[in-house]
Amino acid sequence: MANTQGRASGGQGGFFSLGRVGLAVALALLVAACGQNKVADKPPEPGDTAVARVNGQVIWASDVKREAVAQGLISEGEPLDISSEVFRQRLDEVIDQKLLAAEAMKRKIDKDPMAQRRLAAARERILGDMLVEGVVEKAVTEDAIRKLYAEQQKLSKRSEEIRARQIIVGSQAEAESVKKLLATGASFDALAMERSTDQATRFNGGDLGYFTLDVMPEPYGVALKDAQKGALVGPFAAEGGWVLVRVEDKRVEEPITLEAARPQIVRFLTYDQVRDILEKLRGSAKVEMLIGKPQDAPMTSAQEPASAPADIPGGPPASAPPPAQPAKK
Template sequence: MQRFGEHRGPIIALALCIASLSACDTDPQVRASTRQVDGATAALVNNEAIYISDVELEAAAQGRIEPNTPFGPDHPEFEPVLEQLIDQRLLAQEAVRRGLDLDPEARRRLEAGRERLLGNILVENLVANEVTDEAIDEMYAAQVELQQLDDEVRLRHILVDSEDEANAVLAELQGGRDFTEAAFEHSKDIRTRLDGGNIGWVAPNEMSDPFPAVIGNTSVGELSEVFQSEQGWHVLRVDERRTRPPKTKAEMRPEIITFLTFTQISEILRDLRTQADIRRREPVTIPVQTEDEPTDNETESPDTE
């Protein structure tokens, strides 16, 4: 079972982009509250209709309304969103009047927008059957089980520049010197030096190497062997261990929805890429010309007397 944050691969950028646009729509609670598009008109702009359902979709896209919230002309967010849509429609009508929609560049941009919209609609339809309350519950249970394997530890450390210094500090501590005093005298870590080398509570698996392995091999109350990181040489002491309380399902729900959505998009894109005929344009290499090198149009003139 993957943990959140472990996504890797060449399709991540597109998949996460689509996931971020579509994840909220794939939440079962959101889908349950989605109303049917209807023909009730909110406004006419030069005889072109803006429907109440258009206003609702825009309000939801802007995050102005929550799932299962009744929405209509009496809602306080209705008029501000409707005014935006009226302005948008007026600008679009003026662009058409000026013939801007016939411009080749405009057509390319319109087609790109159409592709993005169709892609998002496809994702919403394909993912809808997978991102269910049952799938969310199952994923939450698995993540809680994984998270409970991660203890948190309260650490102290002393950071020095060389292995010899670290061994000398370790010898002092093993001889009974107070850790706080030794940290104050020797540690180069400005952040923890004045607090007895106290790092605080951390999750070992979220720390950079080699901290997780060193912590795993050090019992509570014991000193580690000296070890090196990117910062320098360390002596570490584990003061306490505790089991990290898991997030609630409500706290983890957005992450789960994004993860499940990402997984489905990844599978869809892998299948589509396998089936598709994709031909990339070969790069054109332009030779670099030096200042002393004549161009094709330049020839050396023969010497004349």
């Protein structure tokens, strides 16, 4: 989900951006508006632990963990040891937030019209994020992840993988000379180390590992298209010189595992839910645009939602299908 807090600039306590200070004031005001000048001693979450008290107000371990999530230090639901240095640093920052917010209210900064607008915007962002989090939590389940993975596996086409070794030399004549040596029983690995000019593969006997032809330069794809296991192919011209390739093995490409695909599937399902709820809300709302569309960046149907989560790494945009499996090494 999109962060609802500004980021600390580093260190213990340290300096804070105006966004962080503003949000700290916003949270303080939300508590005050509910008539809760002091947080009750009852844990807000089962098993929560009180870790500090600031002017009578309890700070819970869950408050500190939420700050760590907001800063991207841990993911949602990931544990954070209260005895760790990371926890202590975030605790110091939460304490500073509360002190700054209390002082801001003491100085009546919250009464300033600009402050009230910023607090209202922060409140809307928090509530919107909480709505999206709730919707996504219900929709992005283990069953949904496994179902989409299974559907993608049915649709995916698995290519043939080749494992090969290569020797690259500077001229066709030299390549033909190496080929004759191989025909007399010379070791491919030894000749690769002695004669190949390719620094990336010569010291491992020219081993290219497993690959699919679509990821290789065109001359390789053409030369190896119909090559069988055990065949010596070439010489053929390619970037860097003249190439001899021996096909070591051929196999059907292995499908991507569920665990490897999980982050991208989660991202896709999350975008799908965000897009769905925004389409429904916009469809039932009266939205009037008072300015024209940008001339240099026209809106398209494929553009991802403005509220789409930004902190889930990898994966496709909302309009794209689940990702295909990556090429094997």
